[in-house]
Amino acid sequence: MNINRTLPELTQDLQPRTFGLKGTIWTIGLCVVFLAGLVNYFFQLRDGLEITAMTDYVSWGIYISNFVFFVAVSLVGSLISAILKLSNAKWSIPLTRIAEIIAVACIMFAGLIIIVDMGRPDRIYYLFVHGRLQSPIVWDVIVVTTYLAISTLLLYIPLLPDFAILRDKMTGIPKWQHKLYSMLSLGWVGNAKQMRIMHKSIMGLSVIIIPIAFGIHTVTSWLFSTTLRGGWNSTNIGPYFIAGAFMVGAAAVIAVMYVVRRSYKLENYFTDDLFDKMAKLLVLLSLVYFYFNINEYLTPAFKMMEGERDLLESLFMGEFAPMFWTTQIVGMIIPIIVLLFKKGRKPLPLFIISLIVIVGAWFKRYLIVIPTLFYPYLPAIEQDGVPRTIEYAPTFAEWSITFGSLAGALLVITILLRYLPVVGIWEMAEYQGIVKEEE
Amino acid sequence: MENPKNDKSSRRDALKFGLASTVMAALTQVPTSLTAKPKESSGEKVRLLTPDGHLVEVDANDVVKVAWDAKEVATDDNRKRAREGIKGRKWVLVIDLARCKHALACQSSCNKHHHIPGDRQWLNVYTMQDAEHTEPYWMPKTCFHCDKPACVSVCPVDATFKRDDGIVLIDNERCIGCRFCMAACPYSTRVFNWGEPNDPPEVKAQAYDPEKGLPRKKGTVEKCDFCPDMLRNGKLPHCATACPNGVFFFGDQNEDTVTNGAETYRFSDMMKDKAGYRYLEDLGTEPRVYYLPAADRLVPYKESENLPPLRKESGSCGH
Numbered sequence: 001m002n003i004n005r006t007l008p009e010l011t012q013d014l015q016p017r018t019f020g021l022k023g024t025i026w027t028i029g030l031c032v033v034f035l036a037g038l039v040n041y042f043f044q045l046r047d048g049l050e051i052t053a054m055t056d057y058v059s060w061g062i063y064i065s066n067f068v069f070f071v072a073v074s075l076v077g078s079l080i081s082a083i084l085k086l087s088n089a090k091w092s093i094p095l096t097r098i099a100e101i102i103a104v105a106c107i108m109f110a111g112l113i114i115i116v117d118m119g120r121p122d123r124i125y126y127l128f129v130h131g132r133l134q135s136p137i138v139w140d141v142i143v144v145t146t147y148l149a150i151s152t153l154l155l156y157i158p159l160l161p162d163f164a165i166l167r168d169k170m171t172g173i174p175k176w177q178h179k180l181y182s183m184l185s186l187g188w189v190g191n192a193k194q195m196r197i198m199h200k201s202i203m204g205l206s207v208i209i210i211p212i213a214f215g216i217h218t219v220t221s222w223l224f225s226t227t228l229r230g231g232w233n234s235t236n237i238g239p240y241f242i243a244g245a246f247m248v249g250a251a252a253v254i255a256v257m258y259v260v261r262r263s264y265k266l267e268n269y270f271t272d273d274l275f276d277k278m279a280k281l282l283v284l285l286s287l288v289y290f291y292f293n294i295n296e297y298l299t300p301a302f303k304m305m306e307g308e309r310d311l312l313e314s315l316f317m318g319e320f321a322p323m324f325w326t327t328q329i330v331g332m333i334i335p336i337i338v339l340l341f342k343k344g345r346k347p348l349p350l351f352i353i354s355l356i357v358i359v360g361a362w363f364k365r366y367l368i369v370i371p372t373l374f375y376p377y378l379p380a381i382e383q384d385g386v387p388r389t390i391e392y393a394p395t396f397a398e399w400s401i402t403f404g405s406l407a408g409a410l411l412v413i414t415i416l417l418r419y420l421p422v423v424g425i426w427e428m429a430e431y432q433g434i435v436k437e438e439e
Numbered sequence: 440m441e442n443p444k445n446d447k448s449s450r451r452d453a454l455k456f457g458l459a460s461t462v463m464a465a466l467t468q469v470p471t472s473l474t475a476k477p478k479e480s481s482g483e484k485v486r487l488l489t490p491d492g493h494l495v496e497v498d499a500n501d502v503v504k505v506a507w508d509a510k511e512v513a514t515d516d517n518r519k520r521a522r523e524g525i526k527g528r529k530w531v532l533v534i535d536l537a538r539c540k541h542a543l544a545c546q547s548s549c550n551k552h553h554h555i556p557g558d559r560q561w562l563n564v565y566t567m568q569d570a571e572h573t574e575p576y577w578m579p580k581t582c583f584h585c586d587k588p589a590c591v592s593v594c595p596v597d598a599t600f601k602r603d604d605g606i607v608l609i610d611n612e613r614c615i616g617c618r619f620c621m622a623a624c625p626y627s628t629r630v631f632n633w634g635e636p637n638d639p640p641e642v643k644a645q646a647y648d649p650e651k652g653l654p655r656k657k658g659t660v661e662k663c664d665f666c667p668d669m670l671r672n673g674k675l676p677h678c679a680t681a682c683p684n685g686v687f688f689f690g691d692q693n694e695d696t697v698t699n700g701a702e703t704y705r706f707s708d709m710m711k712d713k714a715g716y717r718y719l720e721d722l723g724t725e726p727r728v729y730y731l732p733a734a735d736r737l738v739p740y741k742e743s744e745n746l747p748p749l750r751k752e753s754g755s756c757g758h
Binding site for chain 2: 047048049050052054055056057059060117118119120123124126127130131132134135136137138141223224226227228229373376377378379380381383384385
């Protein structure tokens with residue numbers, strides 16, 4: 001993947017660019033959705049969680065499933081910038097920046113949406129003052145904040161040389177932007193010692209982030225599997241979550257890469273070959289996820305134990321069956337089949353498939369979190385013992401807050417893609433062996 | 440003790456509590472003020488009543504307020520006491536299913552005394568059927584106050600806790616509203632204050648007491664608490680007192696005695712003679728609530744239109 005560009009040319013290609021009409025409309029749209037979510041959150045702060053459709057039976061709703069979704073997507077940072085990097089898959093270098101941006105934005109909003117779900121957000125500091133290590137929620141707080149910190153460093157440290165390049169070479173930008181780059185570059189000069197420290201730090205962080213990444217999603221899965229509920233009571237759930245996370249994360253990177261390539265005209269960097277490789281990676285990850293799905297559903301379905309039977313029947317044939325089979329077939333099996341064909345791995349079809357995978361993954365988290373709560377051991381009854389139908393249809397405010405969080409994450413991604421080089425300039429230069437020419 | 444936000448009635452309470460706390464404050468503050476940094480005398484004396492009944496006079500400058508809100512002081516005391524539990528006790532409840540006639544007096548008494556709004560119950564009476572051809576029966580269910588409580592294990596902030604006397608209680612001043620305990624409890628015991636609670640004004644005016652679970656707090660969890668405020672006064676929980684059929688036998692396992700108010704049994708004999716069991720024993724939560732099987736019933740189960748056997752409806756029951 002040698003693209004034969006000199007450093008000034010690389011800088012010219014990759015330096016941040018102003019948005020056109022489409023980009024501006026997109027950004028304004030995100031702002032509107034985000035602000036609408038914020039307004040509804042203020043209503044929730046005022047009136048309490050009663051503005052949601054949650055009840056004492058369905059006590060966790062789309063805030064929690066959305067949280068699981070955010071954590072899942074954020075895992076891609078570790079996949080691209082750590083796992084692929086350490087395994088010397090050089091083709092993924094142009095994707096590192098995008099993957100880290102997605103990771104930071106998503107883990108940020110994972111943390112925020114979990115606060116949104118709290119009945120008493122004003123007491124959030126109790127987690128630190130009164131936190132008890134035996135609760136999986138405290139484990140989650142620890143790993144999520146650690147992952148946010150390391151992901152931010154993994155985004156920021158490789159940006160130092162780029163900030164220096166933008167500070168020195170980029171012209172025609174507003175003063176504040178120049179100042180910002182200059183400030184963020186921390187006086188980077190790019191001598192051998194600095195480069196050595198940077199490489200060492202990135203390498204070290206890349207190693208550390210893998211167990212942390214596995215940690216965040218495994219602990220997130222334990223929020224469910226440490227309870228005594230049918231459907232969550234599974235030892236398979238950690239790897240099942242991880243596999244699903246890598247799959248949706250890869251799809252997210254592909255989707256962003258496609259949009260960036262189109263809008264910044266970076267066909268030389270995000271080549272058709274790169275799409276093809278990511279597609280193959282997506283197939284592999286989907287197959288692994290498929291395998292864990294069989295484990296997760298086939299063995300309990302074979303036994304149909306009391307306490308799980310009603311849930312499984314509802315997923316396979318009942319109330320949740322349409323959503324379940326759509327996510328399984330359209331969101332997982334069809335993508336695998338399409339991507340097995342070379343034509344399916346071209347950028348546009350791959351982009352569409354990725355979007356389907358992402359939407360499917362969101363609803364899959366809904367199916368993991370919510371239906372279980374419909375089937376408690378003791379049947380739901382009203383006062384006086386009259387049977388009660390358990391229902392959950394998220395309210396407008398709940399949807400608005402959820403979409404607001406999704407828009408917020410996309411907004412962070414958009415802003416970072418607007419003001420940062422979308423591909424590491426120095427990384428590309430180094431990859432081509434032209435770092436020395438600079439000095 | 441002058442809080443402009445308080446209305447008149449709570450202000451009166453505040454005065455009552457506030458006087459005591461101010462006295463204590465004054466008595467602890469005076470020596471330190473005198474030794475550490477002697478203040479100028481104001482010439483003005485304040486008369487204060489000490490806890491042991493002496494009227495004393497101190498200089499007005501030496502009176503330092505340590506607590507502004509008497510309710511807060513009382514709340515702190517209540518919260519501390521609620522964690523300590525009742526010394527030397529090990530509360531246990533035996534529910535005799537053979538006696539239950541589905542009168543629901545337990546539930547209405549519980550709802551009344553705990554001011555429970557209509558959208559929830561602390562005590563439920565289920566219609567159960569263990570298998571297709573077995574006889575249905577009624578099953579009252581309180582919180583099981585498990586010895587291995589799933590809810591307590593998952594609580595991130597120690598808001599729900601297990602006391603030495605066996606009771607699992609909630610401190611609503613600590614609860615952050617994550618609802619992990621609700622997901623973890625396999626018996627759907629816990630309920631949540633989704634909105635601003637609608638307690639009656641006299642309840643709202645009280646200082647918060649975890650042993651009553653009142654006044655309710657928005658965004659926090661609540662549940663059956665075995666009525667520790669009654670137990671402290673040597674009385675039975677409301678459900679036990681209210682039941683016309685004597686279904687609820689409450690007592691102290693340390694004394695090996697349980698009573699429904701009219702009859703008293705040895706707990707161990709009762710378990711042995713009547714084949715006591717615990718609901719969903721295989722979950723390993725070790726409930727403190729035991730059941731006696733619905734054999735030789737006072738009245739046979741009668742199916743009403745409102746209460747179809749739940750086996751047919753939902754399929755999740757049995758032990």
